[in-house]
Amino acid sequence: MMEKMIFGRFIPGDSLVHRLDPRAKILFVFLFIAIVFVANNAITYGLLIGFTLLVVFMSRIRLYFLVNGLKPVMILVIFTFLLHILFTREGAVLLDLGFMSIYEEGLRQGIFIAIRFLVLVFITSILTLTTSPISITDGIEVLLGPFKRLKLPVHELALMMSISLRFIPTLMDETGKILKAQMARGSDIGSGPVKERIKAVVPLLIPLFVSAFKRAEDLATAMEVRGYRGGSGRTRYRQLNWRFKDTASLLVLVALAGTLWYFRS
Amino acid sequence: MDILLRQVGYSYAVDTPFEKRALTDVSLHIPSGSYTAIIGHTGSGKSTVLQHLNALLKPTEGAVIIGDRKIEAGVKAKNLRDIRRQVGIVFQFPEQQLFDETVLKDIMFGPLNYGVPEEEASRRAHELVEQLGLPKEVLGKSPFDLSGGQMRRVAIAGVLAMDPEVLVLDEPTAGLDPRGRREIMDLFHQLHIQKGLTTVLVTHSMEDAARYADQVAIMHNGRCVVTGEPGVIFADEEQLGDYRLEPPRTVRLQRHFEARTGLKLDGISLTEEALAKNIALALAEGRDSE
Ligand SMILES: Nc1ncnc2c1ncn2[C@@H]1O[C@H](COP(=O)(O)OP(=O)(O)OP(=O)(O)O)[C@@H](O)[C@H]1O
Ligand SMILES: [Mg+2]
Numbered sequence: 001m002m003e004k005m006i007f008g009r010f011i012p013g014d015s016l017v018h019r020l021d022p023r024a025k026i027l028f029v030f031l032f033i034a035i036v037f038v039a040n041n042a043i044t045y046g047l048l049i050g051f052t053l054l055v056v057f058m059s060r061i062r063l064y065f066l067v068n069g070l071k072p073v074m075i076l077v078i079f080t081f082l083l084h085i086l087f088t089r090e091g092a093v094l095l096d097l098g099f100m101s102i103y104e105e106g107l108r109q110g111i112f113i114a115i116r117f118l119v120l121v122f123i124t125s126i127l128t129l130t131t132s133p134i135s136i137t138d139g140i141e142v143l144l145g146p147f148k149r150l151k152l153p154v155h156e157l158a159l160m161m162s163i164s165l166r167f168i169p170t171l172m173d174e175t176g177k178i179l180k181a182q183m184a185r186g187s188d189i190g191s192g193p194v195k196e197r198i199k200a201v202v203p204l205l206i207p208l209f210v211s212a213f214k215r216a217e218d219l220a221t222a223m224e225v226r227g228y229r230g231g232s233g234r235t236r237y238r239q240l241n242w243r244f245k246d247t248a249s250l251l252v253l254v255a256l257a258g259t260l261w262y263f264r265s
Numbered sequence: 266m267d268i269l270l271r272q273v274g275y276s277y278a279v280d281t282p283f284e285k286r287a288l289t290d291v292s293l294h295i296p297s298g299s300y301t302a303i304i305g306h307t308g309s310g311k312s313t314v315l316q317h318l319n320a321l322l323k324p325t326e327g328a329v330i331i332g333d334r335k336i337e338a339g340v341k342a343k344n345l346r347d348i349r350r351q352v353g354i355v356f357q358f359p360e361q362q363l364f365d366e367t368v369l370k371d372i373m374f375g376p377l378n379y380g381v382p383e384e385e386a387s388r389r390a391h392e393l394v395e396q397l398g399l400p401k402e403v404l405g406k407s408p409f410d411l412s413g414g415q416m417r418r419v420a421i422a423g424v425l426a427m428d429p430e431v432l433v434l435d436e437p438t439a440g441l442d443p444r445g446r447r448e449i450m451d452l453f454h455q456l457h458i459q460k461g462l463t464t465v466l467v468t469h470s471m472e473d474a475a476r477y478a479d480q481v482a483i484m485h486n487g488r489c490v491v492t493g494e495p496g497v498i499f500a501d502e503e504q505l506g507d508y509r510l511e512p513p514r515t516v517r518l519q520r521h522f523e524a525r526t527g528l529k530l531d532g533i534s535l536t537e538e539a540l541a542k543n544i545a546l547a548l549a550e551g552r553d554s555e
Contacts, residue, residue, distance in 0.1 A: 064280070065280065180316065
């Protein structure tokens with residue numbers, strides 16, 4: 001169950017997407033987030049879907065795996081979709097159920113928002129799936145470099161981010177283990193009335209918190225023992241280097257933005 | 266309760282890039298009332314097998330038959346609670362499962378979940394804490410204030426308190442002090458006899474397997490390669506070596522003794538007591554024949 005979750009997982013590989021510079025990929029994601037908001041009609045949303053599928057294809061990560069792993073997000077998507085359908089009251093009435101009616105605009109909005117959501121989640125997942133946490137940290141640190149002047153603890157922030165990313169799968173695995181241990185003792189999160197299910201979460205969360213804190217403490221000790229002193233004066237073993245394909249990937253994105261702009265209504 | 270694994274295969278994370286085959290074609294019969302030890306090199310699939318014994322994992326191939334219930338690959342199984350009440354598992358490092366405010370409440374968690382009345386659950390908790398060699402005062406303490414070894418004992422008590430018919434133990438004493446290990450293993454054995462439990466023990470201690478088990482199964486690369494009586498399995502040093510295992514210390518000592526003195530001992534010695542007896546016998550005979 002937990003093993004299917006893909007947040008924060010990294011799948012080593014050798015696709016073009018894998019080999020891009022992490023800085024390029026991070027910039028790519030942020031630019032993409034901005035570009036998504038340009039779309040406002042069927043053509044432009046269609047283009048976004050097409051582009052996203054292309055990126056997924058180039059990363060050589062199986063679409064099925066991605067969809068399967070993002071099931072929890074799907075629930076959120078469906079929820080927002082329903083919210084839009086139920087609460088937008090514009091345009092022609094499509095369906096009149098008496099106690100409520102579904103409006104054309106509501107359906108349109110619902111579908112568009114759902115697409116926007118999915119496209120964003122897919123692209124960000126591709127970022128974390130194809131980039132090792134260490135590279136992501138390096139990338140973020142370099143990109144945020146200019147803010148060091150403003151006394152922003154850039155190195156520490158990047159480190160925090162990468163540690164969080166790194167430990168998501170670990171905590172997932174741990175959750176699975178503790179869940180099993182408690183299931184063996186008769187607690188059942190998967191069934192029964194809602195009240196019982198909520199009660200069953202406590203035996204899961206407490207051990208999880210305890211172990212997370214213990215892990216954090218152990219990690220801190222291990223870092224200190226090995227002489228970690230933060231970012232100042234630290235040299236790098238891994239050098240990032242920006243190649244033509246990195247520039248190209250961003251140019252592709254600019255082209256996408258232009259196209260969307262052209263077709264938007 | 267009889268448990269039968271029929272050509273069980275299991276893969277973790279099916280349909281993801283992390284798919285990992287852990288079991289292949291495992292067939293194993295655990296007769297009711299037997300004490301089965303599962304041994305094998307690290308990563309050979311022992312813990313994975315154990316989780317099939319109370320349907321925490323469902324086989325991806327083959328079938329597991331637990332008492333009169335059949336858990337089959339590809340068939341949705343319902344109402345597993347009954348199985349889980351009858352088959353208690355002490356997981357590897359069970360202290361991770363503690364969560365309640367007090368040790369007493371934590372031990373009572375399992376039984377209460379299965380509908381045991383409050384007084385009965387509390388009575389069991391008091392009794393088990395004593396049996397596991399913990400001072401009575403711990404019952405009122407938070408489980409997180411205990412030492413690692415004490416936490417382990419509390420976690421074990423939490424499983425025993427469910428009064429299972431089948432007791433499944435995954436390296437229950439790993440990391441405990443030697444004396445404590447012996448005490449806890451003896452307690453399991455005592456319960457096994459007294460209550461007529463079916464016990465399954467996963468262990469890296471060949472000595473424990475030799476001393477307590479009446480059936481030994483060897484796991485290797487996700488397959489159950491050999492099952493048999495400990496007397497036979499531990500006599501075959503070559504086979505053990507093939508699976509990266511070695512005989513228990515008593516057997517090794519017996520071999521050294523035989524090589525050194527030229528005397529041949531009767532059978533093989535699975536416990537220190539048996540070894541002492543066999544040596545004494547051999548020495549006495551040796552003296553007689555001189
Ligand atoms: N949750 C999991 N997800 C993916 N693979 C797993 C998982 N748990 C175990 N495995 C893999 O399955 C195989 C068997 O693991 P298992 O835990 O059953 O071994 P084991 O015999 O109990 O080892 P040990 O003696 O170290 O406890 C190993 O190769 C392991 O990497
Ligand atoms: Mg194990």
